[in-house]
Amino acid sequence: MKIALNLEDWSTRGLILVGLAMLALLFVGPQIFDLFVLLKVILLISTAMLALSLGFIWGFGGILCFGQSVFFGLGGYAYAIGVINIGESTVPILLSVLVPAAFAMMLGYFMFYGRLSDIYLAVVTLAVTLIFYAFMRSTSGEEYHIGSARLMGFNGISSIPGFNWPGFPDSPLWPDDIYYVSVVLLILVYFGLRYLLRTHFGRVVVAIRENEARAEYLGYDVRFYKTMTFTVGAAVAGLAGCLFVNFNNFINPDVFALGLAAQIIMWVLIGGVGTLVGPMLGSVALQMLYNWLGTQKFADFLNTYLVFGAIILVFVLAVPQGLLPSARALALRFLPWVRSQEEQETAARARESAGNG
Amino acid sequence: MAEQRPPILETRGLTMRFGGVVAVDNVDFSLAEGELRCLIGPNGAGKTTFFRCLTHIYKASAGEVLYRGENITGSHTHQIARRGIGIKTQVPSVFDGLDVRENIWLSARRHHKERETDRAVDAILERIGLTALSKRLVGRLSHGERQGVELGVVLAGDPELILLDEPTAGMTHEEVHRTTEMIREINRTASLIVVEHDMQFIKAIANRVTVFNQGAILVEDTMENVLRNQEVRDIYLGKREVA
Numbered sequence: 001m002k003i004a005l006n007l008e009d010w011s012t013r014g015l016i017l018v019g020l021a022m023l024a025l026l027f028v029g030p031q032i033f034d035l036f037v038l039l040k041v042i043l044l045i046s047t048a049m050l051a052l053s054l055g056f057i058w059g060f061g062g063i064l065c066f067g068q069s070v071f072f073g074l075g076g077y078a079y080a081i082g083v084i085n086i087g088e089s090t091v092p093i094l095l096s097v098l099v100p101a102a103f104a105m106m107l108g109y110f111m112f113y114g115r116l117s118d119i120y121l122a123v124v125t126l127a128v129t130l131i132f133y134a135f136m137r138s139t140s141g142e143e144y145h146i147g148s149a150r151l152m153g154f155n156g157i158s159s160i161p162g163f164n165w166p167g168f169p170d171s172p173l174w175p176d177d178i179y180y181v182s183v184v185l186l187i188l189v190y191f192g193l194r195y196l197l198r199t200h201f202g203r204v205v206v207a208i209r210e211n212e213a214r215a216e217y218l219g220y221d222v223r224f225y226k227t228m229t230f231t232v233g234a235a236v237a238g239l240a241g242c243l244f245v246n247f248n249n250f251i252n253p254d255v256f257a258l259g260l261a262a263q264i265i266m267w268v269l270i271g272g273v274g275t276l277v278g279p280m281l282g283s284v285a286l287q288m289l290y291n292w293l294g295t296q297k298f299a300d301f302l303n304t305y306l307v308f309g310a311i312i313l314v315f316v317l318a319v320p321q322g323l324l325p326s327a328r329a330l331a332l333r334f335l336p337w338v339r340s341q342e343e344q345e346t347a348a349r350a351r352e353s354a355g356n357g
Numbered sequence: 358m359a360e361q362r363p364p365i366l367e368t369r370g371l372t373m374r375f376g377g378v379v380a381v382d383n384v385d386f387s388l389a390e391g392e393l394r395c396l397i398g399p400n401g402a403g404k405t406t407f408f409r410c411l412t413h414i415y416k417a418s419a420g421e422v423l424y425r426g427e428n429i430t431g432s433h434t435h436q437i438a439r440r441g442i443g444i445k446t447q448v449p450s451v452f453d454g455l456d457v458r459e460n461i462w463l464s465a466r467r468h469h470k471e472r473e474t475d476r477a478v479d480a481i482l483e484r485i486g487l488t489a490l491s492k493r494l495v496g497r498l499s500h501g502e503r504q505g506v507e508l509g510v511v512l513a514g515d516p517e518l519i520l521l522d523e524p525t526a527g528m529t530h531e532e533v534h535r536t537t538e539m540i541r542e543i544n545r546t547a548s549l550i551v552v553e554h555d556m557q558f559i560k561a562i563a564n565r566v567t568v569f570n571q572g573a574i575l576v577e578d579t580m581e582n583v584l585r586n587q588e589v590r591d592i593y594l595g596k597r598e599v600a
Contacts, residue, residue, distance in 0.1 A: 200466055207463050210452040217412075217450065218464050218514060219438035 015194065018277055022190070026183045030176050038179050043247040044287060045182040048280040049189060049240035051267040055279030056193050057233035058268060060202075062209030063226060064118060067125035068237055068264050070132055071100035073255035075238025076245045077136075077151075080160045085147035088169040089161065096242035097235045104234030108227035115223075126261060133256035156252020160245055182243050189236055193276060196232070205229050266312060272322030281323055286312075363426050365390045365518055365548050366411070371420035373403075373410050373572075380406040382572035383420070388518075393540070393549045395559045395580075398569030399592060404552045405447060407569070408520055412437050412444055424518070439467075443516030443547075447523045449503040451510060453496030457487055460495055460506055464513035477513065485509040485539070501532040508536075512543065519543065521551045525558050537561045 025041075033041060054068040078099035082092030107128065111121055140153025149157065163173040163181060173181065196202045204225055208215045212222050245251050254260070263286070271282025289311065293304045319326045366388040373381040381403045388394055396404045409415040411422055413434050421430040429437055438444065452460050458478060465477040482488045485505050490498065495506050504524065511519060524540070525533045533555070540562050543549065553559050559566065559580060566583045568575045570592050576583055583589055 200471070203459070203463060203466075207452050207455065207459075210454045211450060213414075213446075214450045214452060214510070215463075216434045217438050217444040217446075218510070219435050219467050221433070221435045 014277070018190065019187075022183065022187045026180065026187070029183070030179060033179075035175060038175055039247060042175070042179055042182050042243065044284050045186050046240050046243035046247060047267075047283045047287065049186055049243065050237055050264060051271065051279035051283035052186075052190060052193070052276060053233045053236035053240065054264050054268050055271070055273070055276055056236065057229050059272075059274040059276070059279070060197060060209060061205050061226065061229035061233070062118075063230055063233075064122050065125045065230070065233070066122040066265065067127075067129035067261055068233070069255060069257075069260040070125070070129040071104060071234035071237035072241040072244065072260070073129075073132060073136075073251075073253075074100040074103060075241030076251040076255055077157075077241075078238065079242040079245050080157045080251050081146045081149040083161050084149035084157070087161070088167070089163045090166045093163070093239075093242055097238045100238030100241070101231050101235040104231045105227060108230040112223045112226040112230070126258075129256050129261050130258065133253050133258075136253035136256060152252075154253055156250060156254075158250045160249045160251065162246045162249055178246050182246075185239065185243065189239065190276060190280075193232075193236070201225070201228070270312065270315060270322055272324035272326070275322075275324045278322055278324035285323070363390075364388055364423075365392075365425060366550075367423040367426075368411070369421050369423070371407070371410055371422065372418050373406050373415055374418045379572050381410055381417070384572075384574055386567070386574065388548060388550060391544070391548055392565070393544045393551070393563055395563040395566045396550060396552045396569060397554070397559065397566060397583075398575070402569040403572040404569050405522060406572075408444075408522055408550075408552065411520065412442065438514070441515070441517040443511035443514050443519040445507055445511050445519065445521045445524060447526065447552075449500070449507045451495050451503055451507050454494065456492050456494055457498075457506055457509075458482070458491040461509050461513045464510045468515060481509050481513045484512065486535075500527045501529060504528060504532070504536075508539065516547055518548045518550075521549060523552055523554065525553065525555050533558060 029041065030038065050068065050072050053071070054065065057063045057065055057068075075096040079089075079092045079096040082095040083089050086092060107125075110116075111124060116124065136151065137154040139151035140155065142150070144151045144153070151157065161172070163178055165171045165173065197206065204215065204220050208220070208222050208225055215225075216222050241251075241255070244255070264283075267283035267286055268279040269282070270286060271280065272278030290304070290308055293307055296304075298304070298307060321329070364387045366386075368384055368386045371381055371384045371386070372379065384407060386407075396407070398404055406415065410417040413429075413432060417430060421428055423429070424437070424440055424442065429440065432440075452463065455463075461478045461481050462474060465481065466474045469477050479488075482491055485508060487502070487505055487509060490502065495503060498506065504527070508524070521540070525536055528536060537558060540549065540551070544562075551559075551562070563580055565577065566580050567577045568583060568586075568589050575592065576586055576589055578586070
């Protein structure tokens with residue numbers, strides 16, 4: 001794989017920018033954040049990774065999954081149940097990735113090999129999430145346990161052991177260690193997905209988003225590629241769920257609720273479908289906005305949800321493309337020096353044809 | 358080359374029903390290796406449906422499709438494509454959001470190794486005359502240029518049999534001329550079935566013509582004989598005169 005470092009190219013510049021931002025988060029973060037903020041950032045990294053997973057399968061694979069939270073929840077529960085039974089966190093971390101991936105592969109097999117159309121796919125994935133929600137809420141009885149881990153119904157599982165140093169169950173990671181692990185995992189996942197999109201597999205995935213029929217005429221098995229894309233997305237969401245459990249050592253069936261399922265869609269939509277950074281920014285921006293709104297005092301007839309919903313509505317109408325693509329378009333329009341040579345040529349052509357017309 | 362070769366493509370009793378409508382009616386069709394055949398017939402005669410049954414875009418109601426003597430009736434579209442059948446659709450089916458080069462690359466990479474792909478792509482771009490546009494988004498190109506891109510995409514797959522559905526639709530006179538040349542050239546290495554309406558174009562490229570009417574084959578003959586055939590004039594050319 002030839003990866004030329006071409007600074008004229010927007011995506012390369014963007015990649016460098018993202019890399020620098022993530023390194024800053026990694027090294028500067030612990031110096032300036034206190035413990036409370038550090039934990040908050042671990043939560044935001046976990047949800048950013050969740051948004052990233054949907055941003056990948058929706059924005060690049062063209063698969064609108066309305067139940068991405070099912071894989072997030074499965075990852076969290078798999079880690080929790082694993083670590084309670086095993087008493088060590090290394091294998092449970094793997095489980096948090098493998099269990100959702102295996103489930104997605106099975107679900108994907110039925111949906112993609114059954115040629116389910118896009119809208120039904122959204123409905124089916126949402127229904128699956130809600131089934132998990134209903135089921136997990138009904139597991140408070142003593143008979144619901146996996147090994148020594150009781151599922152505890154809607155109370156959820158608490159006091160879940162966090163990460164420990166691999167092979168040393170008695171030396172747990174402190175919050176700042178978990179912070180480092182989270183940032184490093186986010187960096188690995190982000191650049192891993194970027195790399196994947198440059199491989200033959202990734203390029204076919206994008207081609208399928210563009211024109212499924214043509215991809216088939218070229219001899220690509222669309223069903224296989226979509227199932228694998230869906231599985232990769234689920235694996236990433238599962239890892240995010242694992243980080244989520246480490247944020248407060250707790251998980252309950254709310255991870256499968258409609259609220260989270262809908263929020264992920266909003267994060268990606270607001271951040272920008274078709275980008276990887278956009279959904280991450282969208283998830284951070286929306287959660288910070290929501291938290292801030294929660295601290296404000298509104299008139300009695302307004303509540304936080306209402307104001308939040310109104311802001312999102314206005315935003316989607318005003319900036320339908322999402323944060324990142326719009327910011328990029330603005331930069332290209334008003335800052336000519338950020339344009340690559342090719343974009344300058346395109347702009348020149350556009351001016352020319354406008355002049356002729 | 359007088360040796361006896363099996364037909365590259367054959368259908369036996371191929372039938373496609375949509376509810377009560379029989380769009381393709383018990384068609385026995387045969388194409389020799391290296392042949393270039395044109396399919397003509399009035400609108401709704403079943404040409405495009407016949408194409409779609411060949412490539413399993415539609416699942417035929419009855420009958421079978423044989424490729425080099427092997428039954429491919431139940432194979433999926435991508436499996437049929439992998440056997441070396443290239444498909445060019447009526448409305449250009451390309452990757453509009455990707456650039457010209459990426460379009461060709463996706464086709465070439467399927468059967469070339471990573472290292473060889475770029476060279477193969479360059480050769481195709483040269484062949485279809487789109488080298489200068491290689492970095493442009495396909496969705497921004499003119500209709501004729503997109504037709505050209507789709508042809509390039511099909512050729513990059515190195516097909517042995519190519520199905521072309523109205524390759525000159527929406528092309529300028531100049532583009533039709535270029536396409537005629539290109540189809541002749543392609544025919545040196547591949548067999549072709551071409552659905553067309555443009556009679557000048559058909560005269561320029563085909564020896565044998567198959568006339569479809571109401572889902573069935575009406576006549577199969579040389580272009581001259583087909584044009585002289587009274588029945589064909591009645592159902593097809595005759596109608597045009599009236600119109």
